[in-house]
Amino acid sequence: MQTNNLKASLPLYLSLSLILSSLSITFASTNGAAHSFTSQKADEMALSQALEMKTTPMDLEMGLAYSKTEACKQEFEAAVADGKRAIDEALKTAKHGQAFAVVSDIDETVLDNRQYLEDKAKKVTTGQSDVDWGKFENWAIEARAKPLEPTVRLLAYARSKKVAVFFVTGRMEKLRKPTIENLLRADIAYDGLYLRPDGDKRHASEYKSQVRKSIEDMGFTIALNIGDQCSDLSGGHAMDCEKLPNRMYYIP
Numbered sequence: 001m002q003t004n005n006l007k008a009s010l011p012l013y014l015s016l017s018l019i020l021s022s023l024s025i026t027f028a029s030t031n032g033a034a035h036s037f038t039s040q041k042a043d044e045m046a047l048s049q050a051l052e053m054k055t056t057p058m059d060l061e062m063g064l065a066y067s068k069t070e071a072c073k074q075e076f077e078a079a080v081a082d083g084k085r086a087i088d089e090a091l092k093t094a095k096h097g098q099a100f101a102v103v104s105d106i107d108e109t110v111l112d113n114r115q116y117l118e119d120k121a122k123k124v125t126t127g128q129s130d131v132d133w134g135k136f137e138n139w140a141i142e143a144r145a146k147p148l149e150p151t152v153r154l155l156a157y158a159r160s161k162k163v164a165v166f167f168v169t170g171r172m173e174k175l176r177k178p179t180i181e182n183l184l185r186a187d188i189a190y191d192g193l194y195l196r197p198d199g200d201k202r203h204a205s206e207y208k209s210q211v212r213k214s215i216e217d218m219g220f221t222i223a224l225n226i227g228d229q230c231s232d233l234s235g236g237h238a239m240d241c242e243k244l245p246n247r248m249y250y251i252p
């Protein structure tokens with residue numbers, strides 16, 4: 001992995017202690033209140049959302065409008081605050097030598113692609129607007145997505161507590177260089193960056209949960225998994241999950 005931009009290296013303690021009995025997931029609701037769910041419930045919610053999306057696609061323009069509201073800001077910040085509590089709680093339970101990690105998604109989690117989405121929103125035949133993903137690669141290569149500050153601060157907090165930060169993104173491996181460049185430009189430090197193999201067609205939930213398992217296999221306990229899609233979170237392999245708001249698009 002090319003992570004020359006690491007600002008610090010994390011001591012690698014290889015004592016693995018999985019805390020499977022306390023798996024939970026928290027979704028912030030639209031009014032900012034947070035609710036906790038079991039990991040199984042998270043999977044059920046992901047399935048339910050997938051089924052709902054088949055009949056009621058998201059509307060990009062309405063999602064963009066919501067993303068600029070105070071309600072969305074509060075929803076985002078409530079999930080981040082819950083994430084910080086999850087990290088603190090995990091550290092309280094730490095056994096000697098136990099290494100913790102945070103797994104984070106990238107797009108709409110730490111990098112804000114709304115400039116691309118504003119430009120590329122297009123009408124579809126159903127009358128709803130949808131994302132044109134065809135030019136996303138060109139946008140990503142420009143490496144100029146702005147940071148989403150609440151999550152950036154959360155990840156910096158985690159690293160200050162010697163909790164490793166691993167990005168697990170649905171971006172393809174061919175976008176590694178501009179992704180590193182964008183993260184560096186946004187002043188976001190991390191300990192590992194997993195991109196999807198070029199041409200990989202698996203659902204994000206399958207790919208991402210397998211990566212989380214490999215992180216556990218390296219010896220880390222994943223204290224927190226955070227992302228804007230249910231598919232970032234379903235499939236277990238994290239003590240706590242936080243769902244950030246995104247009504248602009250849906251990724252299975």
Ligand SMILES: [Mg+2]
Pocket residue numbers: 105106107108109227228229
């Ligand atoms: Mg995302």
